[in-house]
Amino acid sequence: MSIAVVIEDEPDIRLLLTDVLEQAGFTVHSVGTGAEGIELVRAHDPVVTTLDISMPGMDGFETAKRIRAFSSTYLLMLTARSDEIDALQGLQSGADDYITKPFRPREVRARVEAMLRRPRSMQGDAVSPAPTPLQDAHTTEEPAEASIEHRGLSVLPEMRLAHVDGEAVDLTRSEFDILLELLESAGRVVSKTQLALAVRGERGMSSDFISEHDRRAIEVHVANLRRKIGESPSEPRWIETVRGIGYRRTV
Template structure:
């Protein structure tokens, strides 16, 4: 059986990088490494990994800028490594386009679980093609189109859209979405949901400030429309 995933690990601390590489290798992943943001982008283009594990505090080009460039170039998912309890790091990383985060010191078992959860978001679901106004969702092919043009979504954005659109009109709380999309046990972290909703709206809504498809239900959560 082949590796679970080809993982690009971008971490400037050599001891941390080597320890995580060895641990993730034992979990079945194929690891490629980079010690800086600039090297990370070069390795990304050369190696085409399935997922990037990215430290935010890098010398030179920091992790926020690296994440923005990764997101500008494609949809490879990003799990960021951040200092424990640093809300500014978490929010900044999510706004830059990260799919999930793990706090330092990193427990390899937790990081492996987050990697697998992100990759599972691309698992096909057997449902027909669905059309909502100018938005077309093909669950079998895992594609989304708007006005006849493909919409490029990250695995997390796609999984969020699939989860919301499974039951149009039904309100899903942030806690329900965290369980279903991110598979998180800690349910207090609604920032993951809110930032992903913002990114999704920017891609599928004609006017993200007046969303039609991903609607906010104040005090409760989100629902998929129009209904």
């Protein structure tokens, strides 16, 4: 059975999150402090970890950074504050997504299910999947994967690697999914709604459940992506902003 960790200092919310995740089929371990949460993640290697921002002692931002140093667990950050700066700081700390309090249990479950549809392993993750028997055997090497390239920026979709002018760039899952979607767009405009669906692993599905929260999260992810690849929004080399709609790959 898959394991989840809940790091939340409010007992009622900790119990609620535990119930939601257990109903989704997880074995759940929960604690009330960041330091205890780090040790739980280290001990159990959970698939999913929920993490409150406002905790006594070590806050959620620092806890996320320390977890990211050794674990590729999906991190869902919970915050009572909806300011974009909080979302930005949470995503920069290594969170895969964030949700504001008060929240509906089904919203938490929907976001967890969306994360599970995406690859868990990324370049820079401290934990890599174990090699399969086929990888251990002395078999014929498969052909090298073709990269997608644009103005010195290249990605290998299957390996989920990104390089700028030959230098590796450490991206989160969401940042990589957004970059890949834009590079594959061939210059057409990609809306924030389309990017939110791609990040949730729901490309081509209904956009009825994409909220303003999701669109704000895309703006934060794109800002982080630009910072990591060295992109200037005012003089874009790779990603242009289409005001009021979304983004597109430069010509």
